[in-house]
Each structure stands twice: as C-alpha cells, then as structure tokens.
Amino acid sequence: MTDALEIEGWLTEAQAERLRACAARVRPEGAVVEIGSFRGRSTVVLASAAGAVIAIDPHAGSDRGPQEIEAEASRGDADHAAFLANLTAAGVADRVVHVRKFSSDALGDVSGSVSLLYVDGAHRFDPARADLVDWGRRVVPGGTMLVHDAFSSIGVTLALLFVCAGSRSWRYVGRTGSLAEYEKRVAGDGRARDLLRHLAELPWFARNVAIKALVLAGRRRWAERIGLDPAAPWPY
Structure with missing residues (x-):
C-alpha cells in the first residue's frame, strides 16, 4: 500500500503525525471533513486514522500551490x-x-455536525476566512479544527487572527510547523490568554514572510540562513 508521505503534497511528516493523532483519538459525534485535498496526502492520513472522511476539493487547478491561483482545467483533472x-x-x-466543489458551494453536501475539520483550502484572506467561519461553526463543542499554513500564509494568518484570536468559540492548542490546532470551546474562558498566544506567533510569521520574499527574489541561500529547510520549497 502507498504511504501517505509518498503522495505529492505539502504536509510534513510531523504535521501528518499530529493530524493522525487528532483523527484517531476519541471525539464528539460528527463527521470528519477536509477542505483542500490536492492529491490525497492528508486525505489518506485522515481516512486511515478516522475510518471515514468527507474530502472537499474542486480540483479546478486553482489555489494548487504557491503562486498557482488561476484555474486550469487540465491541471485540475490531472x-x-x-x-x-x-x-x-x-x-x-x-x-x-x-x-x-469549492468549499463555499459544498456546505449543503455535508449534513449534521462536524467533529474534526481540517482546513487547507484557498489561502487568500476572503476564502480562508469564509472556511473558518462557515465550516467552523459546524464543529461541535469539544471538536477539533486544524489549519494548514497558519502563521505562514499571509491570508490564512490574517483570517485566523480575525476569526480565532481571543474568540469565544476557539481555544488555540498549538502548532506543528504551520499546522495549527484549535479546540471548539465548551466555555468561553481563557480568551485573553489565547489572544496573547496568537500574538506570540507573530515573530515566527514575520520570519516566514521574509523567507518567502527572499525565495521569490531568487535569494534562497539567504532564506536558508534565516530558517528555510534546504529540502523544502517553502516554509511549512
């Protein structure tokens, strides 16, 4: 059988382990939903650990990776x-x-509540925020939301700060690289502490933005000097 990490994708080995652990543990009743499947690396992790997953991805060839925003049918079909x-x-x-389907069009295709939500869809602010708000409200109290490219992508990070930092709904558990884990709050306490924990991630976020700017400018060696993994194309 194919191992998940043999599949093309951006989820690191450590992140896959965190995703697997969240999917395997006892959770409230509800579906496991993935937004953004690409070629199936995270899907295989979730399906293997949770037993069943609803994978939402239009495979339109858009938002496929860094700087690949425009739709391209042949790429999406591949x-x-x-x-x-x-x-x-x-x-x-x-x-x-x-x-x-696009995640914004798929809300009616999933009935009932969600116990685990994995978000790795479009990384621009508006669609990222919509995923966190519209799909996040489906997660039951005590359920889990994991967000990839947190404190790495500008759009995703701004959406997280807007929706989750100091929120009554979400408790920030922590991150593995750019994979952030949240728990749907049962009670609304600890909001100030959560806000501070989000703000504490901003220096790491600034480092990642600097790394991306250097890579795009053709200064990869400089990017590696401030923390880019030489084996990785991008800071994940």
Missing part, C-alpha cells in the same frame, strides 16, 4: 485523477466521500 489513484493505492478509497 490532480483529480492522481487523487483517486492515490486513495486506491493506499487502500482507503471506500472510506472517502469526495465532494468535487
């Missing part, structure tokens, strides 16, 4: 074919319900 093949090779195809 991603979709690879996604299905990878699920089959990993032996989890029967555990995955794929909704080939």
